[in-house]
Amino acid sequence: MLKVESVSKLFNPGTVDEKIALMNAELHLKKGDFVTVIGSNGAGKSTLMNLISGVMKPDAGNISIDGNNVTLVPEHKRSQWIGRVFQDPMAGTAPRMTIEENMAIAYKRGLARGFSLGVTGKTRKIFREELHRLGIGLENRMGAKVGLLSGGERQALSLLMATFTRPQILLLDEHTAALDPARAELVTTLTEAIVRELNLTTLMVTHNMEQAIRLGNRLIMMDKGRIILQVDEDRKKDLTVERLLGEFEQISGKKMADDRVVLG
Numbered sequence: 001m002l003k004v005e006s007v008s009k010l011f012n013p014g015t016v017d018e019k020i021a022l023m024n025a026e027l028h029l030k031k032g033d034f035v036t037v038i039g040s041n042g043a044g045k046s047t048l049m050n051l052i053s054g055v056m057k058p059d060a061g062n063i064s065i066d067g068n069n070v071t072l073v074p075e076h077k078r079s080q081w082i083g084r085v086f087q088d089p090m091a092g093t094a095p096r097m098t099i100e101e102n103m104a105i106a107y108k109r110g111l112a113r114g115f116s117l118g119v120t121g122k123t124r125k126i127f128r129e130e131l132h133r134l135g136i137g138l139e140n141r142m143g144a145k146v147g148l149l150s151g152g153e154r155q156a157l158s159l160l161m162a163t164f165t166r167p168q169i170l171l172l173d174e175h176t177a178a179l180d181p182a183r184a185e186l187v188t189t190l191t192e193a194i195v196r197e198l199n200l201t202t203l204m205v206t207h208n209m210e211q212a213i214r215l216g217n218r219l220i221m222m223d224k225g226r227i228i229l230q231v232d233e234d235r236k237k238d239l240t241v242e243r244l245l246g247e248f249e250q251i252s253g254k255k256m257a258d259d260r261v262v263l264g
């Protein structure tokens, strides 16, 4: 489904500020794989997500989705295959627009050109049904401005909007990190339900080790621009935070340096 093959990305190449953000990354995901991504500060996690979503182009290597080489396909064209939710609840939605207007934008992404942004009776019914699936009552507040929603509600809406058009791949970039524990848990539960129901191929960056172990069927660990550890389905079942930290120290020769890391 998703193939990242020998992908590298350098910033400021050939200067004193040269930075290897990603080096020879190799990652193959099957349909329905849910991979959690963990790593120290500056490990290259966001760069990997940005390269997959097309925000930036790699200096070397190829990225393909469902057999199509998308390495040079611009971000707006890739968005038909990829849904993404960011850490900042403000990032995925337009605060001055209502819930249904926001949903209309997400809906339009999945339709042919020329679809009007207007919310008709038919689309409103679809939106209401989709919102109802979240189970947090947003279907009764469709005319409310999104800026008035709580962070958790906004992230739940962003998640719904990112998956509305049934993308092939879902990228979650620490999407629960800015929420309080109760809301983070709600959005996590919704994430699991949506990913399972739509059988989405998912990559989720998290600083929460316990979450990285608990969610998904695979796990990767990154350090200094490299994927240093890939844990497959069978081994992931036996993983613990202690074991994961031990593996990191053994491979990288240092302790996990990330003040945001949550051990569980």
Ligand SMILES: Nc1ncnc2c1ncn2[C@@H]1O[C@H](COP(=O)(O)OP(=O)(O)OP(=O)(O)O)[C@@H](O)[C@H]1O
Binding pocket: 011, 012, 019, 020, 021, 039, 040, 041, 042, 043, 044, 045, 046, 047, 048
């Ligand atoms: N636009 C940029 N220009 C220069 N260097 C960059 C740029 N973006 C990222 N980097 C560098 O590339 C490396 C990887 O960054 P990236 O943001 O991918 O790491 P990360 O694993 O997401 O880190 P964090 O968990 O701290 O957000 C870092 O050293 C970072 O400073």
